[in-house]
Amino acid sequence: MKNKPDEEANEEPARKRRGSGRATIHDVARLAGVGSITVSRYLKKNGYVSAELGERIDAAVAQLNYVPNLVAGGLASSRGKVVGMVVPNISGPIFASTIQSFNDTLNRHGYQVLLASSYFSAEQEENAVRAFLGWSPAALVVTGRFHTKGTEAMLAGAGIPVVETWDYHPRRKPIQVGYSNHEVGAQAARHLLSKGYKRIAFVQNSVAGDLSAIDRRDGYAAVLEEHGLEPWTYAPTEAAPFDAGRQALEALTRGRRKADAIVFANDNLAAGALLASQRAGLQVPQRCALMGFGDYAFSSLLLPSLTTIRPPGREIGEIAAQRILQALGELPDDGKPARLNLLGCELVEREST
Amino acid sequence: MKNKPDEEANEEPARKRRGSGRATIHDVARLAGVGSITVSRYLKKNGYVSAELGERIDAAVAQLNYVPNLVAGGLASSRGKVVGMVVPNISGPIFASTIQSFNDTLNRHGYQVLLASSYFSAEQEENAVRAFLGWSPAALVVTGRFHTKGTEAMLAGAGIPVVETWDYHPRRKPIQVGYSNHEVGAQAARHLLSKGYKRIAFVQNSVAGDLSAIDRRDGYAAVLEEHGLEPWTYAPTEAAPFDAGRQALEALTRGRRKADAIVFANDNLAAGALLASQRAGLQVPQRCALMGFGDYAFSSLLLPSLTTIRPPGREIGEIAAQRILQALGELPDDGKPARLNLLGCELVEREST
């Protein structure tokens, strides 16, 4: 009904009917005495705007405390400044550093990261990717190479850069940033062989769906076979990692055939075994050497400290972000291969081997 | 130039000049033979849409693989389905579980979380909040109560729910979800007093800017004074936590006056001290008891295992998300106090005390 007498003479910007109430690019343009498109051009530093207008715009922005509305910008350009990232989980010891470095690197360039956790479920991953698509993301990041058909279709059809992290598979289409789990398993086996161990077992992850551990086992098995030794895999039935580690240790050291070294799918399992060995009075590494994977925060603090393999978590996040920024033209090409980024894992030798 | 002959007779939807190419609500409406506003109403399940039209819309959505454009929706309603969260860091052992539960809870209700890390810097926090504002967030979450003037002004002026997490201060305006660091310090002191320790020292955090540790020290000091004992605070100069812990242990056990129990600002410092004590042959807890704060993943694995206080990280994230959803009308009021959410910390008694 708007029956208020008009107050157009007010100094305040005219009340909008719906908006958020914040200053818009038009307010800035009016105050600076230029067209709004000139403000837009100046603020994104593309196109040409004279120094004089630039100063007037700067002053208006400061006076109005103007913050560009990125939602509107994303809609207009159909290319939002967001990047979606799906990880198995956020709080675990594994992916946290990747998330951190990925987020920080993209934030620095004005991009926001949308996060979702899949909990190792391909269906949850698909839901997350679908949700991300609603944000018109500039790029998408997923973990590993195992996706549902629906996810694959969405990733392929999105027409934006897609990065697969952690698990490196050069023959896949998306940008790869990761390391070879097969090689990690081989690294572990070679390390133990070089220390003279002969009866080397591998303990699977108790968490179903951790397919990367299977690749590590295959790498371990390949090296053992090269050396004429028979691979020996144990799959725990206990669900909790520490319990599974204890179970595996008992099974592999108390039977008729005794392992003299055990490679665990991750440091959690290895820690469970290490604690169990102390309680049982089994000397590590004299009676049986143990090693893990992941180099979790506690691994150097155990007694004996745990030999493990450190995956390049921070580097993965940073390089993934860089490759995305390059693909989006936000960062100059550095001449390195853009699609295939194979990183190495560091074997951290400590007391348990 | 577009000199191609027109191909308007094609069955494909007409090529748009700018759009993302994905199906829009209008495509769905056309296919279902309804108005686009009806599709909108049906999909958000408010307003009334007949069952028959609903089915036709469902079919069209499935056929076109339609994903609503949340950017456009956010712009139109000036109320985006995003929530911004600033934490000191993402990958540390402290905030990861809060981020995880916060993110998961909001994701489940169709909201996306934008993350930024402040690294304990109020200026970086201000930058993050300003960046978030560009997304017209539905709510904002910050950590602690120490902000710049600019941040305070933005939070107050945003006109959206604001949550302060971790540090609980009932007299502040924003929604509070956290625990009392003062009480944590008191808890630690009471625990050690109850075990008979008398010369109890407190070791500050070596990281500047961790103001929560100062509150814990004050709580510790208050309890000691209540019992007629003099507080004794040590501030390490080493930057790395483990080194700082070792330094503190040496200073507090080798001087003329010897501590018989030490409260550390966090478990990292305590772990550094614990490892140093083993090397030095100092019996823990017989010669000196040690306790930390945080209950990090390694704390139960140390030898002796570390007594510590577990902050409710997961609960903080979940309750913060619930309060936000309630404030936004997405979740029914559960009758609990909406603004003040004081959670308790659990003292985890282990071998080191």
Next chain:
DNA sequence: TTGTAGGCGTTATCAA
């Protein structure tokens, strides 16, 4: 219960 008109704040396009 359904539809029409128009605005949300920005950027792409094209003209000056």
Next chain:
DNA sequence: TTGATAACGCCTACAA
């Protein structure tokens, strides 16, 4: 170098 105009895709207000 600058500006007018028309999208971008959806939602609010109001009408039928």
